[in-house]
Amino acid sequence: MFEQEKQILDELIARFCQERSLPTGKLEWRSIPFSGEWGIAAPLFPLAAADPARTQPVPQHAQALAEALRDSIKLPAGFSRMEAVRGYLNLYYTTSEYAKKVIDSVLASGSRYGSREPEGKPIMVEYSNPNTHKPLHVGHLRNVILGGSTCNILEASGKRVIRANYLGDIGLHVIKWLCNYEKYHQGEQPGEDKTRWMGDLFAEADRRFAYEEGFEAEVRAYFARWDARDPHIHALWKETREWSLEGFKQVYDLLGEHFDRIYFESEVEEPGKAAVEQLIKSGLAEDGRPDLPVVVNLDQILGTKEEYRVVIVLRSDGTSLYATKDIPLAVMKFNEYDLEKSIYVVDVRQTLHIKQFRKILELMGYPWADKIHHLAYEIVNLPGNVTMSSREGTVVLLDDLIREATRRALEVVQEKNPELDPAQMQAIAEAVALGAIKYPMLSRENTKMVTFDWESALDFNGQSAPYIQYAHVRANSILRKVGFQQESGADFGMLTHPSEVDLVELIARLPEEVQRAARELKPNLLANYAYDLAKGFNDFYNQCPVINAEPALRAARLALVAAARWCLGNTLRLLGIRAPEVM
C-alpha cells in the first residue's frame, strides 16, 4: 500500500547505516501492533547486535539507535510522526491520506480487490479424486474444499491454475458394485439424488461381499470377465459410471466447484503397465513374476536406508496398482501442459507414496519430477478418533449433513426474515449451511486433524462462516438503505475512532494475506483473516452509527462500509463461501 514511501525510508536508513558503518538490509517493516493509529515499525535489534561500536546490551543499544535514527532522518511525505520506543522505530501515517489510499483503492478495484491478474506458467492442482460407484462422505469434503480454495487463492495471487480431478473409475469396488447391480437391481435407474443412490448400492454390495455366502466368488468371476474385456460388462460400466459422474456434478455445483481437466484411472492403466515394462528394461525395476511382484528398490538404488523403501509397481499377477498409474498420469500432465508446478491434494497418509513415485520419475529422467508437490492434509475423524469407513458404517454422508444444515439454517431465516420469498430463503439457507460446513475445515491448519461432530458443524454462531456472512449482510444492508452510490470527495481524516482505524487496517491487509496464503498453500490463513475482518466490522458497526451520523462523517463512513463489504465478499469468495446480500 505504501511501497514508495517505504522505499524512500529504506534509502534514508541505508544512508544512516553507511555513515555509522552498520550493515544494511537488516530492517524489516511490520505494522504497529497497537490499535488507534496506522503506521509501520521496525525492530532495531538485529542492527544493534551487528554494530561493532556497540558498548551496551543489545536492547539498550537498539533503543539508542532508534533514537538516533529518529533524530537524524527527515520524515518522508505521507508520515505524520516518528517515535523510538523499546528498541523499535515507529512511523505513523498521515491518517487522512492512509484511509483515503486504502478505501479508494478498494472502491476502484471492487471485486478484484486483493487479486492480481494471472500470468506465467500454469499450476495444476489435482484434488477431489473421488471413486465412482461409491458414496461421498464428510471425509471427502475436506479435500474438495481445501483444493478448491487453494485454487482460488493461487489464482488471486496471480497464477494461472488448472483444476484437475482424477477419478477412480475402475478397481474391485466398481466390480463389486456392478456384480451386485446385475444380480439384485437389474434394470433399476438412479433417482434424483444419484450419488446417494450409487452410494447405497455400494454399501449393499460391500456388505454382501463381506457376509453373503458365495458372493465374493461371484465377484471374482465377474472380475475375470471384466479383464477379458467382456463387452456387456464394459457397456454396463460405462453407463453406470455416467450416473456417478452426473451425481458428482450435482455435488460440485452445490459446493461451487468446477474442474478444467478430468483424468480417469481407467485411461492410465495400460500406459502404466507399459511404464513398468520400461522400468524393467532400464534396470530400475526387478521383475519377480509370476511368484513375486515387480518392485523398484529405491533404497538400494539410491544407497539410502529405510527412507524410500521398496515400491511395488505391478502385482505378481500382472494387474496394476495405484503406483503403476501415477507414473503415466504425471507424464500426461506435463506432456499436455508446460507446468510451473503440479500440486497433489492428497491426505497425509500417502506422503511416502508420493515421495516414492516422484523419485521414480526423477530416476526415469523426467526433468520436471521436482515440480511435483504434495499438499498434505490430515483426515476428518469422528469423535473418539474413529476413522470414517463405509464398511464399518462410521460415516457421515455429505448428503445428510448438507440436508440437515440447510434445514436448520432455513428455520433461522424464516424466523428472521419471514417476508422473503421461499426461493430466496432456500438460497440463503443453502449458502449459510454450506459456509458453516466448510469453514471449520478451512480454518484449521492442513496438518491438523478435524474431528467432526454434529453440534459444532451446525453451530451458526461465533467463529464461523455465518458470522462472517452476517457482517457482509450488515454492511450491505446499510448501503442498500441509503442507496449508496460511489461518492467521491469524502474527508477520510474524520475516521479517527479506534474501531474505524482498526477496520481500515484490516481492509488494507487483504492483498498481502492472499499472497502469503498462496505462497504457503494455506487457506486457513485467509479463513482466520476473514474472521478478524468480520469481527473488526462488527465492532465498528456497534460503535459507529453510519446513517444517522452528521453528513461529512456519514460520507466517510459509508465509503468505509462499502470498502469493508467488498473486502468481506472477496475474502469469502476465495474461501469458496457464498456471501449473501440478506440473511
Added chain:
RNA sequence: GCCCUUGUAGCUCAAUGGACAGAGCACCAGCCUUCUAAGCUGUUGGUUGCAGGUUCGAAUCCUGUCAAGGGCGCCA
C-alpha cells in the same frame, strides 16, 4: 525397528523468531423504541507436554524425552 505429524485456557483452535500468547465454545452477569441480537459488552480461565540448547529476543529454530495419531514389499 525406521520415518512423518500433532501437543498452547475446561473443550476446539489462532499467533511472518519481535512489543503484553489471542479468539470461539462452555460458565456467569448485562445490552434490542436506535443501520438485522446469526450481534455486542463484561467476568473467569496459561509454567505454550517436559528438560536442555541457539539467539539481543523462542509457542515458533536445534537436540533429547514423554504422550497421541499415522506411514513403512503385491490397499488406495
